[in-house]
Amino acid sequence: MSLNSKQYQHQLPHFLSIAEFILPWLTPQELASISCTCHALSHLSKLISSVRSSDASRSLESHPIPYINNIDSQPYFYFLYTPICLTTSPTLVRQFWGHLANPNPNYNNPIPQSNFGMVSDVGGCDCSEKCEGECPCLVMRGAEVIIECGMCCDCELNCGNRETQKGVGAELKVVRVLNKGWGLFAAQFIHSGQFVCEYAGELLTTKEARERQQVYDGLAKDGSFSSALLVVREYLPSRKACFRINIDATRIGNVARFINHSCDGGNLSTILIRSMGALVPRVCFFASRDIKADEELSFSYGDVRHRAERLNCHCGSSCCFGTLPSEDT
Numbered sequence: 001m002s003l004n005s006k007q008y009q010h011q012l013p014h015f016l017s018i019a020e021f022i023l024p025w026l027t028p029q030e031l032a033s034i035s036c037t038c039h040a041l042s043h044l045s046k047l048i049s050s051v052r053s054s055d056a057s058r059s060l061e062s063h064p065i066p067y068i069n070n071i072d073s074q075p076y077f078y079f080l081y082t083p084i085c086l087t088t089s090p091t092l093v094r095q096f097w098g099h100l101a102n103p104n105p106n107y108n109n110p111i112p113q114s115n116f117g118m119v120s121d122v123g124g125c126d127c128s129e130k131c132e133g134e135c136p137c138l139v140m141r142g143a144e145v146i147i148e149c150g151m152c153c154d155c156e157l158n159c160g161n162r163e164t165q166k167g168v169g170a171e172l173k174v175v176r177v178l179n180k181g182w183g184l185f186a187a188q189f190i191h192s193g194q195f196v197c198e199y200a201g202e203l204l205t206t207k208e209a210r211e212r213q214q215v216y217d218g219l220a221k222d223g224s225f226s227s228a229l230l231v232v233r234e235y236l237p238s239r240k241a242c243f244r245i246n247i248d249a250t251r252i253g254n255v256a257r258f259i260n261h262s263c264d265g266g267n268l269s270t271i272l273i274r275s276m277g278a279l280v281p282r283v284c285f286f287a288s289r290d291i292k293a294d295e296e297l298s299f300s301y302g303d304v305r306h307r308a309e310r311l312n313c314h315c316g317s318s319c320c321f322g323t324l325p326s327e328d329t
């Protein structure tokens with residue numbers, strides 16, 4: 001059946017209203033193939049692509065995070081969005097993204113709170129709304145370990161000791177960069193010390209991380225695939241690593257997955273934040289200096305360059321090593 005034929009024209013509005021609800025569930029490849037079937041679906045697919053490119057966060061953050069591409073024709077990068085870390089979730093295989101009539105339904109909605117790695121109802125404060133003075137969570141905050149109020153505290157999300165739990169902390173944009181794929185940029189001035197974003201994705205065991213890294217290394221050989229598997233180690237005062245956090249934002253993650261490497265350390269510091277009662281710390285990025293609007297955000301992926309097959313680095317810093325850090329995870 002061709003929907004372009006006159007016989008079916010009277011059914012077109014009904015058909016399109018159904019398509020409007022189905023197409024936002026499709027991947028870019030599926031959208032591209034469906035758009036070849038008739039003019040109406042081609043037009044609808046283009047509109048969906050343009051809504052998608054207007055906000056990488058699918059309205060799950062407090063501000064839209066647009067894609068900007070002046071380099072090639074890719075309008076957006078397709079991945080599933082989560083503002084918080086998840087344990088591996090095989091059920092999350094699709095996400096509704098790009099509906100025309102409902103562009104920003106979630107702005108200003110509270111970010112869901114992760115309960116991953118919660119130990120039983122220990123610790124926590126019983127401050128009524130905001131924490132002040134003698135609040136035990138504030139008292140425990142030190143320079144080395146940052147502790148925020150958590151799920152076992154009675155205070156609410158507007159408590160000042162939950163700075164990193166309200167989603168992305170600055171206006172950002174995802175920009176196509178020559179030789180680096182996509183990169184995350186400031187869309188406003190960001191003060192030194194300001195919280196920028198958490199690195200959200202799938203929390204993996206070390207065994208899972210190693211297995212995935214092998215798969216990703218195979219896929220990356222032709223140069224068209226880039227993974228976003230971050231390994232962060234927490235060290236004892238003796239400098240022995242005592243805790244390892246593996247977060248994979250390759251398929252499911254937030255906008256932090258677009259942050260590129262810089263050999264000079266970049267403009268972001270990586271800080272582990274513990275929430276009261278949580279076993280696993282969260283990996284958060286803060287501005288390590290004032291960042292101007294339109295500046296690319298970056299951090300150092302590490303100093304280790306173990307693997308023989310290394311990707312070229314295009315960070316542009318004066319101390320660029322020439323290749324990206326790579327370790328045998």
Ligand SMILES: C[S@@+](CC[C@H](N)C(=O)[O-])C[C@H]1O[C@@H](n2cnc3c(N)ncnc32)[C@H](O)[C@@H]1O
Pocket residue numbers: 179180181182183225226227228229257258259260261262311312313314315324
């Ligand atoms: C976490 S992703 C960052 C986002 C990525 N640029 C993208 O388009 O999805 C890491 C990948 O980005 C690319 N990348 C990051 N920093 C780079 C740099 N300084 N030079 C070249 N490529 C870089 C590499 O392909 C790397 O494997």
